[in-house]
Amino acid sequence: ACLWCWNQFPSDARHRTDTVVKEGKAAILFPSANEVFYNPVQEFNRDLTVVVSLSEETNEAEAQTEEKNGSEEPAVTAAAGERCERGLRVLEGLAASGLRSVRFALEVPGLQSVTANDFSAKAAALIARNAQYNGVSHLLQASCRDASMLMYDMRAKKDRYDVIDLDPYGSPASFLDAAVQSVSEGGMWKVSDHCCNCKYSTSAEAADTCMYALRIILHSLDQRAGVYQRYIQPLLSVSVDFYIRVFVRVFTGQATVKNSASKQALVYNCVGCGAFHLQRMGRRTSNGKHMKYSAATGPPVGPECEHCGQRHQLGGPIWAESIHDLEFVQKVLSAVSGNPCRFGTSKRIEGVLSMVTEELEDVPLYYTVDNLSSTIHCNTPSLLQFRSALLHAGHRVSLSHACKNAIKTDAPPAAIWDIMRCWVNFTGEKEKLFLVILNTACFTVREDANPQSRKRHLTRFQENPQAFWGPKARAKAGGGISADLQDKRKKFQNKRKNQITDSSQLKTFPCKKFKQLRGHLCKRLPTPGMDLLRGVFSQTRSM
Ligand SMILES: [Zn+2]
Incomplete structure (x- = not known):
């Protein structure tokens, strides 16, 4: 099909009907017929991802400086947009237009390569065009494969990615197994979920809250990692608008994996008054120098709620440990507040991260x-x-x-x-x-x-922020969204009572x-x- 309009053949640049959208340092071409590829509300998500990667990159640079046995000179890192031989290898598994990957290539220094993958041939062609349009083809490769198969192919230690970013329509559950195997040691794994609660093997009925969904995802990540003797360390986990975004590091270590059960918990939730009690799945005790892992004891509640006499519903398992690394969050926060004009959504990032630093860490x-x-x-x-x-x-x-x-x-x-x-x-x-x-x-x-x-x-x-705010519909094969849905949106937009x-x-x-x-x-x-x-x-x- 024609590269420009995707319909006629042969390719003819006169068929071009692109819209150019600018975000961050990127200018992205979108075929006008397929507006579904660009979601402005997700700008916050992308800004946050870039600023987190900036903090990650300074981490790497510091680590490299330390490796030089404390020499005064900082390690030389390639500037943003330049290829760095020893730099980070990034994979965006479900890249759609490639906007996020292009922003990565343009805004994050110290990268070796960015692979922007999408299962759709049209999307992959669009990614390649956008890489060219932004002058980052030397850094960014478009790829057109099943994301899971691509990651399975790259799970050998030498091939693993330093950063894997998964932002699917709906749930990421089906990609977790491949992804956790192809993240490098200490590498960063970023996962979004736009359809919480539906595809994990845990029950979220008991307390249908955002925090609950967030902790269920972290539980799934850690559980998947445990299969391969790996474990996660959450850096930052946010639930905003209609999606969840978690940033975790992945490590390998049998001893820590043994401890995994004590980090997960079931939740007893009273149907009458909503009181909740956590039941850890394992117990960790210290006898002198050694940690001992044993079975948990319970349950923490009787057959009836002690406050209102009603029954309990069982929910979870959820991740019951801290969901942020406060030192890391502070670093990200100062990166944003030190340069408030850098990102379109700086103000909100500052607001959300400030709240994150105030949250009680030990109350799930x-x-x-x-x-x-x-x-x-x-x-x-x-x-x-x-x-x-x-x-x-x-x-x-x-x-x-x-x-x-x-x-x-x-x-x-x-x-x-x-x-x-x-x-x-x-x-x-x-x-x-x-x-x-x-x-x-x-x-x-x-x-x-x-x-x-x-x-x-x-x-x-x-x-x-605007008309038709909310999650975008999945892309239709022919582009655009159905007229039906458009009508529905017009009918129901802003009809909810103002809170x-x-x-x-x-x-x-x-x-x-x-x-x-x-x-x-x-x-x-x-x-x-x-x-x-x-x-x-x-x-x-x-x-
Ligand atoms: Zn009760």
């Missing part, structure tokens, strides 16, 4: 204030009031970058429900319910309840709606919520 999952309130049908406390109450009670608390109203805390569920009961009492709702308050909570707002990233008003979450984003207005009295309903609340509230409110189970616990 979170509650949302909205869910807690809806369980007992009460007015929602403001984020600041709730955080203050937890801090007053001596617990640690943080937000999460993955969800606007998330509360990460080391407080046990019992303490959280104590606070919620006090909140109901505090706001004067439901005085007819004879609340039993075991521990009084204080809702006076503390200065340290407001995290830096929130105080500085950093852009942490994306506002819908209130400003939680700074402090509520100390019940809202109008609740005042009107108060007389009927007792009948409307389902049993677990009522039991929670009355503290039925807490009372038996304290006796």
